[in-house]
Amino acid sequence: MIRSRLFFRLFSAILAAVALFAAAIYVFSVPLIEEKAYEIELNASRTILDNVFVMTGKIDVSLEDRRAMTVESYKAQLRNVVSLAASYLDHVFARADKGEISEAEARRLAFDGLRAFKWGNNDYIWVTDYNSVIRSHPDPEFQGRDASRVQGPDGRAILPTIIAIAREKGEGFHTYPWQRLGETRPSEKLSYFIDMPNRGLVIGTGAYLDDIDREVERRKAEAVEDLRQALRNIRIARTGYVYIFDAAKTMIIHPNANIEGQDFGTRIDPATGRPISEELMAAADSDRPLTYLWDKPSDPGNYAYEKISWVRHFKGFDWYIASSVYVDELKRSSAVLGNRLVTIALALMVVAGALGYLAVDWLTRPLNRLAETAEQVQAGNLDAQSGIRRDDEIGLLAEALDAMVRRVKDDISTLDTRVQERTNELEEAETRRRLILDAIPAAIAYLGRDEIIRFVNRGWAELVRQDAAELIGRDLRSAIGRFAHAAIQAHMERTWAGEEVTFTYSFPHPDGHTVTTRNTLIPQLAANGAVTAMFVLALDISAEKATETQLMEAQRMKAVGQLSGGLAHDFNNLLSVILGNLAAARDRYAEIDGLDSYLEPAVRASRRGADITSRLLAFSRQQPLKPQPVDVSALVREVSVLLSRSLPSSITITIPDEGGECWAIADANQLENALINLALNARDAMPDGGRLEMDVRLRRVTDPLTFDEQVEPDDYLEVRVSDNGLGFAPEAMTRAFEPFFTTKRLGSGLGLSMVYGFVKQSKGYITLDSRLGMGSTVTILLPRAAPVAVEGEAEEAAPSPSLWQGQLALIAEDDADVRAVLRGQLVDLGFSVVEAESGDEAADLFGQIEGLSLVVSDIVMPGMSGIELAGRIRAERPSIRVILISGFSFDTSPEADDLVILRKPWDRSDLAAAVARTTEPSDAA
Structure with a gap:
């Protein structure tokens, strides 16, 4: 069995002590044993501190990973929302491009629709043009506002910066301060935006960073609380512990709850006169412990007891993590052990060698096991346990180490549970996004490359009259039928080739009417440019198609009316000539016997023709009305x-x-x-x-x-x-x-x-x-009109032609035949007549002819119109009376409201009555 170096050192010291006598044992072995035991206890304190540091680091890494995941999740949401909003804008403006609606109506529909759209935490879509004028924003303060001067903290204008990025790169993210809806204080906001160069617009949406930071801070607070509970159960030696304070010298975690949150910077080391917190911060990560004076619970206020602390600075949270244990507690184990060894050596010198061997083995084996366990834990194996069950300090240290490792493992398990809970929250957020997609007034589907349906919203399911859950996982052909699939196959092939395709498709509805949809197929591109899937956006435009048909019918009726009005105008000129000449013939040749029997049917026929032209003018909306x-x-x-x-x-x-x-x-x-x-x-x-x-x-x-x-x-x-x-x-x-x-x-x-x-x-x-x-x-x-009192009309007396004998009249008429009839009737009324073939010629003549009292002009003529001619006469020679002739209805200017109008066709009595009306203002004067 291979023994450690510690074993050989201790055993050699025991043998030397036995050989040199008990005094030599005391001099050489006991201090060495005390030193090594003290060092082991001290290193154990450091090991515990290192494990707490590692645990804190894992908390920091977990929080940073969660923040990164949260930020990426928000960015994905921003892209999806802006993509849908851009598709909506393109759809509405496409209608204007095709002439279905006006450009102004398209902008109103597009911007009003986006202004009402909300998602997430009361987030919204905004639209600005290249001049930084906000075209769509739910906040009335910014709607239609020129926001080019709104600046961020760096002094740069916010919207011009966003527009510059969008126009250069096509899309981008930008962080800047902006106030929430209903608030006045700005918050940091992360926005995603894209350029729509064909519309001169930039569209975007954003999320506030304090929503992300709030979630991370909440998780940090939970992790700190979990760490606090773990550290309160950790003991070094008998009364030692681990505590944490921050760079502001505020106690974050301490076994004594009364000290937590207090200012730690006021505690002074009596030995040095310096604040203990500054000494601890100076000793952090210096690979040396700090010794200072402290009181004991049994002797409070007496700062005379030595404490020793290892300190490490955790830069992620700007924390200082420190162990704390009394020096005499670290030395107690070694002193007890040394005294026992001396006693045994003196009493049993014979067996000292054997007992020394056993003692050293008994001492070093659990310490080696503890060291191995600590190395495994430091390597990341949180299942490692020392397995030592002893009732002495080593047993306590082993149990403390095993308990600490178990708690660290439990804490990490708790962190995993928290991560799972956050995952569930993200799934709930996905459910909310689906509700939003179901609420959009459009049918949306997502197809894989194999044409398998991966997603449909409620609108698409209702469009194909099937359940949304049953559609997921089915191929498109079985979902919509082979005839519909064959009809759109060519469009899908263009989309699989990378092209965005828009087309219309009509199909019969079970209730009998025809449904027409406008469909947009949008390819989803991978990083290598390959099309991996497609989005399907369908809008029901059946009502729009019906409106379009109705509009075409109205335009057709208008065109027929314009044709009818033109025919009626020309026919009125002909009837004016015919009626005028028939009346002249009747007056001039009245003595011819039997002539009137021929003239009377012709007059009646002409008047029936005038009635037909009146009906044509009524249809063409050109008949003279007196509303x-x-x-x-x-x-x-x-x-x-x-x-x-x-x-x-x-x-x-x-x-x-x-x-x-x-x-x-x-x-x-x-x-x-x-x-x-x-x-x-x-x-x-x-x-x-x-x-x-x-x-x-x-x-x-x-x-x-x-x-x-x-x-x-x-x-x-x-x-x-x-x-x-x-x-x-x-x-x-x-x-x-x-x-x-x-x-x-x-x-x-x-x-x-x-x-x-x-x-x-x-x-x-x-x-x-x-x-x-x-x-x-x-x-x-x-x-509708308000009721008014009705007054009777006075009867007009027939004028006498002798009133105008010898007066000079000017005729302005481009039709020679009509001019001839008018000339004859004016001559019969006693006027001398000068003729002009156009309004321009009449304008040149009336200023040159002296004694001119009357101008009779057609309204519609080449060059200057009759209305313009009348206005010029009034301005230059107001004494000249004016009669205008027309077969149309027309809108006069306010200056011409009191002009006398003679309607085509007319007879001589109508002309005489019109001349008489022109004399009324001068008579009244």
């Missing part, structure tokens, strides 16, 4: 009286009660014509009789409502005309408001188109509800 407050209930009652005399007795007319007044802004004559047209259509749809209902009521629109187009929220007057006649076939419903379209054997097809144009020109809305064989209902919404 004013109208009591629609009274108007409906008057129309019902007229209809009761002309409709067959087999048709029953139902109208509103006499009670309420319902006022709207409209042209009363055109509204009456519209009601009569609807009633006549209902009559034709009920050849065998039936029921005609006219209902008027007030209606407030607050929620989205669709008529011929989207109805703006406001107060309206609703007019409803219903019948129980033949109704419209589905194919006729789509063309009901088109001009010249009719389902009757005879008819112009302009009735409903005139009603449609009048409603739209009156800034109203119209809809037709009809089923074949079940009748029809036409509903009109008109702008």
